[in-house]
Amino acid sequence: MAERPLGELLRHARQRLAGAGIADAAFDARLLVEHFSGTTRSDAIASPDRPVAQVAEIEAALDRRIAGEPVHRILGYRDFYGMRLSLSTETLEPRPDTETLVDAVLPFVHATAVRESVCRILDLGTGTGAIALALVTQEPKAEAIGVDVSEDALATAAANAEALGVSSRFSAKKSNWFAEIQGRHHLIVSNPPYISTSEIDDLQNEVRNFDPRRALDGGPDGLEPYRMIASGAGRHLEEGGLIGLEIGHDQRHDVTVIFEQAGYHLSAHYKDLGGNDRVLVFSC
Numbered sequence: 117m118a119e120r121p122l123g124e125l126l127r128h129a130r131q132r133l134a135g136a137g138i139a140d141a142a143f144d145a146r147l148l149v150e151h152f153s154g155t156t157r158s159d160a161i162a163s164p165d166r167p168v169a170q171v172a173e174i175e176a177a178l179d180r181r182i183a184g185e186p187v188h189r190i191l192g193y194r195d196f197y198g199m200r201l202s203l204s205t206e207t208l209e210p211r212p213d214t215e216t217l218v219d220a221v222l223p224f225v226h227a228t229a230v231r232e233s234v235c236r237i238l239d240l241g242t243g244t245g246a247i248a249l250a251l252v253t254q255e256p257k258a259e260a261i262g263v264d265v266s267e268d269a270l271a272t273a274a275a276n277a278e279a280l281g282v283s284s285r286f287s288a289k290k291s292n293w294f295a296e297i298q299g300r301h302h303l304i305v306s307n308p309p310y311i312s313t314s315e316i317d318d319l320q321n322e323v324r325n326f327d328p329r330r331a332l333d334g335g336p337d338g339l340e341p342y343r344m345i346a347s348g349a350g351r352h353l354e355e356g357g358l359i360g361l362e363i364g365h366d367q368r369h370d371v372t373v374i375f376e377q378a379g380y381h382l383s384a385h386y387k388d389l390g391g392n393d394r395v396l397v398f399s400c
């Protein structure tokens with residue numbers, strides 16, 4: 117395909133996406149054109165006549181977006197807590213709501229690192245490594261094990277750690293929750309699958325068709341992973357340690373009961389940016 121000027125290509129991409137009913141057409145068009153043409157927003161403003169050769173790649177990306185693929189799946193990355201994280205087939209796309217969990221536990225991570233010279237973190241269901249990597253990049257004395265059952269997710273998390281320069285303080289470990297985990301940790305964090313099996317079919321197409329089912333499905337009532345974590349945490353948490361969990365918007369009561377029955381106290385709860393219950397923090 118012939119080259120086209122950057123400004124014209126941006127307008128064309130926006131029109132194609134808007135015409136197909138894509139909600140954030142202007143934003144998605146900009147992300148896709150910039151990514152595949154290797155240009156920036158400043159280039160579009162300062163040099164709209166700059167020729168772009170990657171017209172075919174951009175058209176193919178627009179086709180995928182119009183077919184319903186989320187824009188970050190097409191780009192192959194998503195930004196989280198100031199980090200650029202690569203995605204792969206079996207990783208959930210990290211969501212801004214999960215940053216609430218990082219914010220909730222980060223003061224404890226810093227305080228533990230000051231007091232103990234280290235903060236050992238276990239991230240159960242690490243996916244891209246999002247939560248663990250946010251914490252170890254924010255606290256130089258923190259070290260984390262990212263656990264997952266997916267080999268693909270573990271490889272992606274390890275590659276993200278390498279790209280962020282923290283691979284000496286992050287290890288990716290294949291384990292069914294605590295099954296292969298040894299030792300005690302100051303902090304256990306998890307954003308487990310928490311959607312009930314029957315609700316998965318009602319999710320938006322972009323979630324249902326492109327996020328891996330294993331990252332979403334929390335069993336018949338969506339609470340099974342919380343039961344697994346509550347029953348195993350006692351063998352892996354240091355005295356005075358914390359458990360930080362992301363939850364579904366209607367799970368605050370049920371998850372609190374599960375952890376209280378296992379002997380923990382709810383020490384804090386947080387809402388996400390949309391005002392929904394999103395994070396619970398338990399102490400021993």
Ligand SMILES: C[S@@+](CC[C@H](N)C(=O)[O-])C[C@H]1O[C@@H](n2cnc3c(N)ncnc32)[C@H](O)[C@@H]1O
Nearest residue numbers: 208210241242243264265292293307308309331
């Ligand atoms: C909701 S995703 C969270 C991913 C990442 N922590 C984040 O917040 O973006 C849940 C993750 O749990 C993993 N998982 C599912 N079942 C698991 C199990 N039995 N043991 C360990 N990890 C599991 C999935 O593969 C997926 O990566």
